Amino acid sequence: MTMNRSLLASALALLLGVGVVSVVSSGTVLSLFTQAIVYAVFALGIGVLLKQNGMVSFGHALYFGSAGYLLGILLQLQVASAETIIVWTLLIITVVGFVFGLIIVRVPGVAFGMLTLAIGQMFYLTASRARGFTGGADGMNIDWPSTLFGFPVSQILKPGAMFLICWTTLVVVMFLVAWLLRSRFGAITEAVRDNEERARFIGISTLLPRALVYALSALITSISGVLSALNTGFVSPENLHWSLSGMTLMMVVVGGFKVLWGPALGAVVYFIFKDILGDYASHWMTIFGVVLIAVIVFSPTGIAGALMSWISGKPAADQPTARGH
Amino acid sequence: MLTINLFNGLVYGALLIVMCSGLALIYGLRRVVNFAHGSLYMMGAYLGYTIALNSNFWVALVAAPAVMALFGVLLDRYGFRLLQDRDPLTVVLVTFGLLLVIEDMVQTIWGKSNLSVAAPQALAFSVDLAGTPVPAYRIGVIVVGLCVAVGLTMWLRFSKVGLFVRAASTDPVTTSMQGVNTDLLSAGVVGLGTALAGLAGVVAAPFLSLSPSMSADVIIDSFVVVVIGGLGSLAGAFIAAMLLGMVQAVGAVYLPDTAVLLPFVFMVAVLIWKPAGFAGSRT
Numbered sequence: 001m002t003m004n005r006s007l008l009a010s011a012l013a014l015l016l017g018v019g020v021v022s023v024v025s026s027g028t029v030l031s032l033f034t035q036a037i038v039y040a041v042f043a044l045g046i047g048v049l050l051k052q053n054g055m056v057s058f059g060h061a062l063y064f065g066s067a068g069y070l071l072g073i074l075l076q077l078q079v080a081s082a083e084t085i086i087v088w089t090l091l092i093i094t095v096v097g098f099v100f101g102l103i104i105v106r107v108p109g110v111a112f113g114m115l116t117l118a119i120g121q122m123f124y125l126t127a128s129r130a131r132g133f134t135g136g137a138d139g140m141n142i143d144w145p146s147t148l149f150g151f152p153v154s155q156i157l158k159p160g161a162m163f164l165i166c167w168t169t170l171v172v173v174m175f176l177v178a179w180l181l182r183s184r185f186g187a188i189t190e191a192v193r194d195n196e197e198r199a200r201f202i203g204i205s206t207l208l209p210r211a212l213v214y215a216l217s218a219l220i221t222s223i224s225g226v227l228s229a230l231n232t233g234f235v236s237p238e239n240l241h242w243s244l245s246g247m248t249l250m251m252v253v254v255g256g257f258k259v260l261w262g263p264a265l266g267a268v269v270y271f272i273f274k275d276i277l278g279d280y281a282s283h284w285m286t287i288f289g290v291v292l293i294a295v296i297v298f299s300p301t302g303i304a305g306a307l308m309s310w311i312s313g314k315p316a317a318d319q320p321t322a323r324g325h
Numbered sequence: 326m327l328t329i330n331l332f333n334g335l336v337y338g339a340l341l342i343v344m345c346s347g348l349a350l351i352y353g354l355r356r357v358v359n360f361a362h363g364s365l366y367m368m369g370a371y372l373g374y375t376i377a378l379n380s381n382f383w384v385a386l387v388a389a390p391a392v393m394a395l396f397g398v399l400l401d402r403y404g405f406r407l408l409q410d411r412d413p414l415t416v417v418l419v420t421f422g423l424l425l426v427i428e429d430m431v432q433t434i435w436g437k438s439n440l441s442v443a444a445p446q447a448l449a450f451s452v453d454l455a456g457t458p459v460p461a462y463r464i465g466v467i468v469v470g471l472c473v474a475v476g477l478t479m480w481l482r483f484s485k486v487g488l489f490v491r492a493a494s495t496d497p498v499t500t501s502m503q504g505v506n507t508d509l510l511s512a513g514v515v516g517l518g519t520a521l522a523g524l525a526g527v528v529a530a531p532f533l534s535l536s537p538s539m540s541a542d543v544i545i546d547s548f549v550v551v552v553i554g555g556l557g558s559l560a561g562a563f564i565a566a567m568l569l570g571m572v573q574a575v576g577a578v579y580l581p582d583t584a585v586l587l588p589f590v591f592m593v594a595v596l597i598w599k600p601a602g603f604a605g606s607r608t
Contacts, residue, residue: 056414058360058421103593106600110358110417111556114548115596121545122589129585242541246421253418283433289425296418297408 003179010175017167021160030159036271037166038227040264041173043251045221047263048177050252052186052213054193055105056113058245059120063218065240066123067093067225072142072235073133082145090222097218101211121242128237139236142229156230166227173220174260180216181260189213250288254295256302265304329457330574336463338570339470340529344543345550345562346477347521353494353557354514355405356413360420362522363544364427369393369523370530370539371435374442382445382531389527390520397519401512424540432537442530462531469528473521474563481559490514494557549592555602565602 024030046060067089074085104115128137144153155161180186189209191199196206229235238244248267255266270288277284299306348362359365369389376385404423408416443449444462451458481487492500493507501507525543533539550569554561572591576584595602 056417103597107552107596108601110413111552111602113417114358114552115592118545118549118552118589118592121541122586125585129582242545246425249418250421283429285425285429289422289429292422292425293419296415296422300411300415 003182006175006178010171013171014168017164017171020167021164027159030163032271032275033268034159034163034166034231036268037163037170037264038224038231039248039251039271040267041166041170041224041227042221042248043255043263043267044170044174044177044260045217045219045224046245046249047252047255047257047260048220049213049217050257051260052181052189052193053105053210055210055214056110056249057116057217058113058249059116059118059242060217060221060248061240061242061244062116062120062123063093063097063221064225064228064244064248065127065235065237066096067222068142068229068235068239069127069134069140071226071229072140075143075145076133076140082148086226089226090219093222093225094215094219097222098211098215101214101218102207105210105214106207117242117245120240120245124237124240124242127240134237137237139234139238142233142235144230144233157233162231166231169223169227170264173223174264177216177220178260185209185212247288250292254292254302256304256306258301259304259308262302262304266302269303327575327578328455329459330578331571332454332457332459332463332574334570334572334574335567336466336532336570337573338567339467340525340543341546341550341566341569342470342563343473343521343525343528344547345554345566346473346559347518347525348547348551349554349557349559349562350477350490350514350521351518352551353559354490354497354511355401355409355416357405357416357420358413358556359518360417360544361423361427362420362518362547363540364424364431365393365396365519365522366526366529366543367431367535367537367540368396368427369526370535371431371440371526372523373527373530374435374440374535377442377530382442385442386524386527390523393523394516394520397516398512400519401515405515406508406511428537428540435535437537440535442535444531460532466528466532469524473524477559486510486513546588549588551602553592553595553602558602561602 020033021030024033042060042064045063046057049055049057049060070092071085071089074080074089075082079085080088100119104112104119107115127134130136134140146153148156156165181189188199188204189212191202191204192206192209200206225239228239247270251266251270252263253266255264255269256262274284277287295302301309344362344366347365348359351357351359351362372392373382373385373389376388400423404419405416408419444460448460448462448465450461452461452464453459481491489500489505489510492503493505493510497507529539529543546569550565551562553569554563554565569588569591572587573584576587580587
């Protein structure tokens with residue numbers, strides 16, 4: 001897509017958000033959508049890493065939960081205004097993600113996934129055992145001030161406003177990522193992903209671009225963590241648990257990671273599906289496990305890939321699948 | 326205090342050896358990192374619980390791994406073999422889906438509450454170890470770990486099938502051209518690996534309680550072990566398993582608050598030093 005077309009698509013998407021709020025009056029439905037959109041941003045974070053680095057993270061809840069905790073702790077300490085704290089939280093998580101990235105993207109292939117899982121679990125254990133700041137296994141409430149960016153928080157927390165904030169964030173983040181990936185940075189990271197050795201031959205440093213993509217994906221995921229903290233006003237060790245990373249990764253795979261909107265679509269499908277299932281939800285693990293296996297085996301490019309090939313009239317099998325190094 | 330902790334470290338290391346040798350074998354032949362391995366361990370433990378309840382522990386020790394072996398052979402025949410030309414990531418995600426299914430199945434059949442298995446009568450006594458009494462059953466666990474380590478090493482090094490396994494782990498195509506039935510071999514090895522996960526489950530049952538979270542705890546430690554040891558390397562996994570057991574044991578004495586983090590710190594340290602693990606990854 002060219003720049004103008006993605007600008008147009010983003011503007012249309014923003015209008016669609018306004019449309020949804022004016023048409024849907026039920027608070028429960030809007031809350032469901034809001035939750036889906038928060039996870040869509042989360043899934044986008046994992047998706048960017050997978051699309052641009054070809055690396056699967058099984059521990060991205062680390063950045064989702066840490067953003068919530070960091071925000072909650074800084075707000076509790078009242079070190080600065082809430083707006084500044086939000087910016088600081090995102091910055092700190094991005095820098096930490098970059099440093100982690102420098103270490104762990106050097107680990108080849110599947111071992112990378114196992115490493116992310118282990119690091120994520122390390123933070124989960126820390127948060128659930130530390131009593132002082134994090135409230136241990138009970139989690140902690142986030143003390144939002146009465147106004148945020150000039151708006152009263154009580155207004156922001158209304159289902160319609162909350163949905164619009166999350167939706168707008170998703171659209172803006174997706175637009176910015178699309179713009180970034182079309183630049184030279186996008187080309188370099190793709191070259192490194194497809195053939196690291198050859199990229200090195202033509203003089204590209206291969207560690208830095210991959211660590212930067214990892215940091216970018218950490219930043220996107222931490223944005224979803226902040227949105228979740230705003231939406232629920234609460235953060236608990238569950239936000240760091242590997243099963244959350246796993247479920248979100250599932251949304252990414254089911255939605256399809258070849259295009260940026262695939263993971264977001266996967267998240268929305270997941271939440272709608274889960275809501276429809278309702279009564280059977282106690283067996284959701286079996287249901288989603290089977291769906292995951294079926295999608296991977298029969299449509300490796302996910303729903304987005306199937307849609308794209310249906311529109312363009314080419315069979316999905318022509319498209320290359322994910323590669324591990 | 327230190328003696329008993331070191332001893333418990335040995336016990337846990339031995340358990341990890343049984344777990345990780347299964348993971349490493351399956352990875353070696355199928356290039357599959359089995360995320361469901363912890364769930365297979367849990368399945369083995371719960372199967373062992375039911376069998377032990379209806380007969381006795383010794384029957385469970387044999388029967389549960391046997392059932393798991395059958396499950397492993399089917400998993401290879403109708404899972405891994407059909408997916409062998411797919412990219413490794415795909416198969417990893419399939420095993421992740423399998424993990425979700427098994428976890429739910431175990432919770433549905435056996436419930437969410439903690440269950441326990443009594444240690445067998447013959448081993449229900451204590452042995453004096455440097456002035457500290459230790460349960461004989463735990464010594465038995467160390468013996469099982471040692472037997473698995475020595476047995477597998479011997480089998481791979483000196484038997485004809487072991488030679489085939491080593492050959493197929495290095496180059497499956499050439500090996501099958503030499504007339505080795507690699508499909509049959511893989512089914513056998515995945516069966517063996519799954520049986521080892523089941524064995525680890527049964528062995529762990531009398532000293533770790535059975536709960537739906539038992540798979541997550543052990544799979545994370547197992548991953549730490551196989552990543553540190555070098556994916557697919559048995560010797561690397563044996564060394565890393567024992568080291569991890571020791572690190573946790575010593576940590577529990579000197580750094581009680583942060584002991585749970587030590588395996589990960591240890592892993593990050595090793596990977597900074599050697600990104601492919603002790604033995605070098607064979608990806």
